[in-house]
Amino acid sequence: MEIQLLNDIVIIFGLSVAILLLCHRLRIPALVGFLVTGALAGPYGLGLVQSQHEVEILAEVGVILLLFTIGIEFSFKRLLEIRKAVLLGGSLQVVLTTAGVYAGARALDLPANEAIFFGFLFSLSSTAIVLRLLQKSGEIDSPHGRTSLGILVFQDVVIVPMMLLTPLLAGEAGNINEFLLAFAVKAGGVMVVVFAGAKWFVPRLLRQSARTRSREIFLLTIVTLCLAVAWLTSSVGLSLALGAFMAGLVISESEYSHYALGNILPFRDVFTSFFFVSMGMLFDTALIISRPVEVALLVAAILVLKAAVAAAVSLVLRYPVRTSVLTGLALCQVGEFSFILSKVGLEYGLLEGRYHLFLAVSVLTMAATPFIMEAAPRVADLASRIPLAGRIGRKRGKGEPAVKADLERHLVIIGLGVNGSNVAQTARITGIPYVCIEISPDLARAARARGEPVFHGDASQENVLEHVRIEAARVVVVAINDPAAARRITSIVHHLNPGACLIVRTRYVQEVKELRSLGADEVIPEEFETSVEIFSRVLSRYLVPRDEIEKLIAQVRTDGYKMFRNLSSEATPLMDLKRYFPDADLITVRLDENAPLAGKTLAEFQLRKKHGVTVMAIRRGESTITNPGADVVLRPADILYLIGAPDLLAKVRALFSGA
Secondary structure, three states: OOHEEEEEEEHHHHHHHHHHHHHHHHHHOOOHHHOOOOOHOOOOOOOOOOOOHHHHHHHHHHHHHHHHHHHEEEEEOHHHHHHHHHHHHHHHHHHHHHHHHHHHHHOOOOOOOHHHHHHHHOOOOHHHHHHHHHHHHHOOOOOOHHHHHHHHHHHHHHHHHHHHHHHOOOOOOOHHHHHHHHHHHHHHHHHHHHHHHHHHHHHHHHHHHOOOOHHHHHHHHHHHHHHHHHHHHOOOOOHHHHHHHHHHHHOOOOOOOOHHHHHHHHHHHHHHHHHHHHHHHHOOOOHHHHHHOOOOHHHHHHHHHHHHHHHHHHHHHOHHHHHHHHHHOOOOOHHHHHHHHHHHHHHOOOOOOHHHHHHHHHHHHHHHHHHHHHHHHHHHHHHHHOOOOHOOHHHHHOEEEEEEOOOOEEEEEEEEEEHHHHHHHHHHHOOEEEEEEEHHHHHHHHHHHOOOEEEEOOOHHHHHHHHHHHHOOOOOEEEOOHHHHHHHHHHHHHHHOOEEEEEEEOOHHHHHHHHHHOOOOEEEEHHHHHHHHHHHHHHHHHOOOOHHHHHHHHHHHHHOOHHHHHHOOOOOOOOOOHHOOOOEEEEEEEEEOOOOOOOHHHHHHHHHHHHOOOEEEEEEEEEEEEEOOOOOOOOOOEEEEEEHHHHHHHHHHHHHHOO
């Protein structure tokens, strides 16, 4: 029996592999490869895929899993931190974009109701594409990443009233007040259920699933929670994606969030590929060939308008020019929920004769997004060099410290995330004079409330750095999540104060070489510093002398973490650990009450001389006796740490047992 959907899946995957390999060689983003795959396999291309509706369903599952994983990596606390971006930023972006599109559509003689509807369509951006690219680049926690996420969350909610208003725009007014009341009641009920579940039900369910030690049970529990919450939100008119995001937030509050994320990632990647392929299937190549100029102008107009509006909104939120430009360029495409809304408009006759043009323009903006976001840091750097750019989006905050003219040999901390805040706390405890620069107005305000000497501004601007007397600083710490900004700040700080010790934190080791070339004295990559901390503790457990451990750590850092990056089995070891414990084990034994050693001293039994075993330490109650002397009397219930050859340790066990 032939299964058409299975045939289509094989075609999609096979074609995707071939196109993605070609894209990899040409250094074209994989997302574009998936769109090309859809265009070739879809009805406007070679017509290879017959089950287009089923592929769209799989695509929806991909969006659900993508938003679910993003919710897991996020948290309710972090969502509250970006509430201004959600409420103020999101509403301004939707209203201003709708107004801009309305004005342009009216200039092209479109009726007012159709112009408003097109404003709705083009005001939405692609949650799936933007967050996927931000995740891949590690910028989801950057200021522009958080702002983009906040605006996208608002867009996922606002599509509901847009769909409710569509019949009114078509002149088919119903009992809208009664419907809105019912919607508000159902939505409120769902929110109560979700938040109550997050606090009481979900943690217990996950704990019980984890206790079974069954990967299958845990995975099914996670997927069921995700789909159940998505279904709940969908049943009251909210989007599936928003429900999945909320489900992720619920699980993020539990201790099993990382385990859940690791289990769901492979499924997310597979199903998300269906989303991008399904978007590519909407691409009508014949329309592009027949009306190339019109399509190109519309694509350019939408990209420019949406980028300008989102950037302006970011400025209203008091972010600097660079962050605002990055936010604008991230949100300049048309979103996947616009396609859902367009089908509603098509039913009510608001897209007569323009539906395929809308689809072509929208897909092209999506295809352009990876290239735009890749070029965004360079564009943002150029924009930030505009005269007075450093003053735009920045006002002196309430309680912001005044500049001290006599500030000398101080510490400058750029970025008040977890790392920056820890450095600031250490500086405060040790009495080191310091000042901080934070680009997020909300984080800056919260830090000032804690008494931190923090300035709100973009540290990639020379005038902001000069404001904290960077030229007189002794040490500068760069602890931000934006790799491009970190490079620019490093270059400027080195230019303004070559004598300062410049320490830069980065997430990835491939940034180390370039940051050093730009003037950084120390570059600390998080991904390998964690490994350094782990192996240093492992070596200490194997009783390797501390000076040898420090020597190894220094050598690893001096070599640019080459030991971790070179996984070849032929790599030469940096030190031979076997010389510290050749054929030796370290074990612990408890001394029984009737054991031969109970009440005796170590000297009486001469463990080292007669049995070849050494007592390294004795744990007695809450205290520990390290390197015990020969006159130490052993007591029942003592825990002894013994080192020696495995066969010798086995022989002496009887001395500690009362059996």
